[in-house]
Amino acid sequence: MTDEIEILAGAVRAGDRRALARAITLVESAREDHRAKADRLLEVLADSERQALRIGLSGTPGVGKSTFIEAFGCMLTEQGLRVAVLAVDPSSARTGGSILGDKTRMERLARDPKAFIRPSPSQTQLGGVARRTRDAVALCEAAGFDIVLIETVGVGQSETIVADMSDLFVLLIAPAGGDELQGVKRGIMEIADLILVNKADGALKQVATRTVADYAGALRLLRKREGDPEGYPKAMPVSAVEGAGLSEAWAAMSELAEFRRDTGFWRARRAAQARHWFEDEVRQGLLRRLQEDPEAEAAMDALGHEVAEGRRAPGAAASDVLARLGGSD
Ligand code: GDP
Numbered sequence: 001m002t003d004e005i006e007i008l009a010g011a012v013r014a015g016d017r018r019a020l021a022r023a024i025t026l027v028e029s030a031r032e033d034h035r036a037k038a039d040r041l042l043e044v045l046a047d048s049e050r051q052a053l054r055i056g057l058s059g060t061p062g063v064g065k066s067t068f069i070e071a072f073g074c075m076l077t078e079q080g081l082r083v084a085v086l087a088v089d090p091s092s093a094r095t096g097g098s099i100l101g102d103k104t105r106m107e108r109l110a111r112d113p114k115a116f117i118r119p120s121p122s123q124t125q126l127g128g129v130a131r132r133t134r135d136a137v138a139l140c141e142a143a144g145f146d147i148v149l150i151e152t153v154g155v156g157q158s159e160t161i162v163a164d165m166s167d168l169f170v171l172l173i174a175p176a177g178g179d180e181l182q183g184v185k186r187g188i189m190e191i192a193d194l195i196l197v198n199k200a201d202g203a204l205k206q207v208a209t210r211t212v213a214d215y216a217g218a219l220r221l222l223r224k225r226e227g228d229p230e231g232y233p234k235a236m237p238v239s240a241v242e243g244a245g246l247s248e249a250w251a252a253m254s255e256l257a258e259f260r261r262d263t264g265f266w267r268a269r270r271a272a273q274a275r276h277w278f279e280d281e282v283r284q285g286l287l288r289r290l291q292e293d294p295e296a297e298a299a300m301d302a303l304g305h306e307v308a309e310g311r312r313a314p315g316a317a318a319s320d321v322l323a324r325l326g327g328s329d
Helices: 004-013 017-028 032-045 065-078 103-111 126-142 158-163 178-183 186-191 202-221 246-263 265-292 294-308 314-325
Strands: 053-059 083-088 115-117 147-153 168-173 194-197 234-237
Touching: 004 017, 004 032, 004 126, 017 032, 017 115, 017 126, 032 126, 053 065, 053 158, 053 246, 065 083, 065 103, 065 115, 065 147, 065 246, 083 103, 083 126, 083 158, 103 115, 126 147, 126 265, 147 158, 158 168, 158 186, 168 186, 168 246, 194 202, 194 246, 202 234, 234 246, 246 265, 265 294, 265 314, 294 314
Parallel strands: 053 147, 053 168, 083 115, 083 147, 168 194, 194 234
Antiparallel strands: none
16 A cells, blocks of 8 residues: 555655655654654655765854855766755754755755755754754665765754764864864864865965864874774865865765775664664653653652752652653653
């Protein structure tokens, strides 16, 4: 028996971009009935053997992410690869709008039949955006895209969230003096596989070369990651505007991806990510249940007072609240 969801799944598998857009809209929907359909769609498509290379890309506003993705994406489609671009935009949590949502940012790539660009879902919670983006990644993968680029502005937790759904994580930075190096949080350096110093052109070229050397030095001080070849993580210069260094950056990404595939690190990383997201979903679900259950809310309130006044121990009081959630649905 074929139903609406199976037809949609078939169209997504066939690489129909409009169907893919509709499928993503479905997984982004907050409506309960849509959620149920979305879950089924994702289950139907879960058996897909297709695997894209998922590349996370982060950088502060103005560093050149859109320019880079446009140039890099077009280079890849010219090589015959199909490229999807998704975004996790933490600012949408604050403004309700999406700064990464502007399709006109990447006009040439947006018109390319081998590319698919999806703006960031507007959501009030970064956790919600993460889930929807993750689902969108799975849909793009099932639709046969070779590369899925997941873009984020480097603020707050969004880099970690994106790194947790990527096979490779690329950090785009601007040329700057040694002081700026401090500006990149150590945690971000630790998750970056490739640091690309953009705008290595014109007057900035020399500064960019120095910046690359600074970062290369800093990266060497970090412990070599298990499962990675010599020389990684790596810092390289690029110019998104001139297109310089893009093929070298792609060669490095491909080399790292190949290496990780061969060693089994790729599979292990995906397995760990899947487990992480599963556990995250369970936690979020529990939290939702708690928030949606008026009795539990009231108990939280009452017990919260008792704990604050020292009449109950925090752990025991928490067990009381959790016991109310058990078993019900
Ligand atoms: P985003 O906010 O990270 O998406 O950055 P954009 O792609 O919008 O670029 C911000 C500004 O930097 C724009 O004025 C771009 O033209 C400029 N820009 C981007 N890439 C380069 C580059 O490789 N070289 C130079 N010189 N400027 C660039």
